[in-house]
Amino acid sequence: MLSIAVIGGGAAGMAAALAAASRGAAVSVFERQARVGRKLSVTGNGRCNLTNLHASPEHYHGEETGFPLPALRRMDAAGTLEFFRGLGLLTAAEPDGRVYPLSNTAGSVVDVLRYALEAAGVRVETGCEVRSVQREKGGFRILTAAGPHPADRAVVACGGLAGERFGGTDLGYRLLKGLGHSCTPLGQGLVQLRSDSPFCRSLKGIRADARAQVSAGGALLEEAEGEVQFTEYGLSGPLIFELSRSALSVPGAAVTLDLVRALSEEELRELLLARSRSTPALPLEDVFVGTVQNRIGRVLVRACGLDLQRAVSSLTGAEAALLARKAKSFSFSVTGGMGMPNAQVTVGGVRTSEFDPETLESRLCPGLYACGEVLDVDGDCGGYNLQWAWSSGALAGASAAEEGHA
Numbered sequence: 001m002l003s004i005a006v007i008g009g010g011a012a013g014m015a016a017a018l019a020a021a022s023r024g025a026a027v028s029v030f031e032r033q034a035r036v037g038r039k040l041s042v043t044g045n046g047r048c049n050l051t052n053l054h055a056s057p058e059h060y061h062g063e064e065t066g067f068p069l070p071a072l073r074r075m076d077a078a079g080t081l082e083f084f085r086g087l088g089l090l091t092a093a094e095p096d097g098r099v100y101p102l103s104n105t106a107g108s109v110v111d112v113l114r115y116a117l118e119a120a121g122v123r124v125e126t127g128c129e130v131r132s133v134q135r136e137k138g139g140f141r142i143l144t145a146a147g148p149h150p151a152d153r154a155v156v157a158c159g160g161l162a163g164e165r166f167g168g169t170d171l172g173y174r175l176l177k178g179l180g181h182s183c184t185p186l187g188q189g190l191v192q193l194r195s196d197s198p199f200c201r202s203l204k205g206i207r208a209d210a211r212a213q214v215s216a217g218g219a220l221l222e223e224a225e226g227e228v229q230f231t232e233y234g235l236s237g238p239l240i241f242e243l244s245r246s247a248l249s250v251p252g253a254a255v256t257l258d259l260v261r262a263l264s265e266e267e268l269r270e271l272l273l274a275r276s277r278s279t280p281a282l283p284l285e286d287v288f289v290g291t292v293q294n295r296i297g298r299v300l301v302r303a304c305g306l307d308l309q310r311a312v313s314s315l316t317g318a319e320a321a322l323l324a325r326k327a328k329s330f331s332f333s334v335t336g337g338m339g340m341p342n343a344q345v346t347v348g349g350v351r352t353s354e355f356d357p358e359t360l361e362s363r364l365c366p367g368l369y370a371c372g373e374v375l376d377v378d379g380d381c382g383g384y385n386l387q388w389a390w391s392s393g394a395l396a397g398a399s400a401a402e403e404g405h406a
């Protein structure tokens, strides 16, 4: 019977262990934290957005854009739902394709995986860090905190650097580098953005629906729509997470928000001028009332350098145009991300060209496999990263358990 050591008991590691065990291998999972699935238990704000019905290769990034395709083809979103249904987990999809457990609790996802590992006879060693993986004749010697462990095959599923509080670490990169692999530069992905705009602080706590454009040096890098959240340090919310990759890809980028998507600039200008006629005594600070939240309205007036206490009746056509332009294109310079501890995913990772995409076996070290975030694959916001963890984990585990491989 083939013995397989899975290093890391996160999403990818558990999927790999189950796939390998279901093919008859003797599987041991080594997890350095006190329990498996620690990061999984906090995903999706504690709800776990476990996949997305629209999961397809264009939602993934890395040096080799085609790399995730074979794994995603073997286990797509429907396959993931079937897998979890088989473990007894009921799920529900939201209109945008995001899938959550019906219990709305990430703990349910961790629990069904934990019970399945137990039922499959997988040995799970928690609180057990793997310090190095050494190649030996016909297999591997896994050096753990509790001593050495021999294995015919090894699957590295250590995750990435993001979300340090929940287990993000560079250990996986180090283990794989020790076996001859190399890494692309690592960066923060799906993260809040810092801005030195003086208006963030005034808008702190407000959530707004917006269209956002990321640009740098006059070039448009990306645009999207959704919810933005203003914070003391800058911008957050699903829309910002989605755009963070491109906003951090070049220095000096800016995020420009359209805060009144329902109207064109000209329509908004007309509306403001109509207000100056219909309610002439209104102070200028309330000129946007009914179109955006009051606090946003006041900030827009200030950002245009206009006196908040002036009567709306005094608004000139040029000033109305200025206000409308500001509301439709309110720009925030990006000074950085909120850091790897706050990031949801690591951009970059172990070079995928060093692995066979059809099996996830190392091209440099036969019998060694890698899956999940440790590889240079990162997905968009919306369940894509966990889908990659399930798909790549299942593929690595299944390949490792095949007698013919290695």
Ligand SMILES: Cc1cc2nc3c(=O)[nH]c(=O)nc-3n(C[C@H](O)[C@H](O)[C@H](O)COP(=O)(O)OP(=O)(O)OC[C@H]3O[C@@H](n4cnc5c(N)ncnc54)[C@H](O)[C@@H]3O)c2cc1C
Pocket: 007, 008, 009, 010, 011, 012, 013, 030, 031, 032, 033, 036, 037, 038, 039, 040, 042, 043, 044, 045, 048, 049, 050, 051, 128, 129, 130, 131, 157, 158, 159, 160, 162, 163, 166, 167, 168, 169, 171, 172, 343, 344, 345, 371, 372, 373, 374, 382, 383, 384, 385, 386, 387, 389
């Ligand atoms: C706050 C937060 C929310 C998120 N929400 C979502 C979401 O809703 N949907 C989504 O798709 N993605 C989400 N993500 C991203 C997603 O959680 C990760 O991409 C995914 O967990 C990666 O799976 P993985 O198995 O590769 O790594 P992990 O889940 O990080 O698991 C790796 C495991 O390996 C262990 N380990 C590392 N090194 C060693 C070692 N040397 N020895 C033993 N054990 C080791 C770690 O302790 C860890 O438990 C979120 C991330 C964060 C931080």
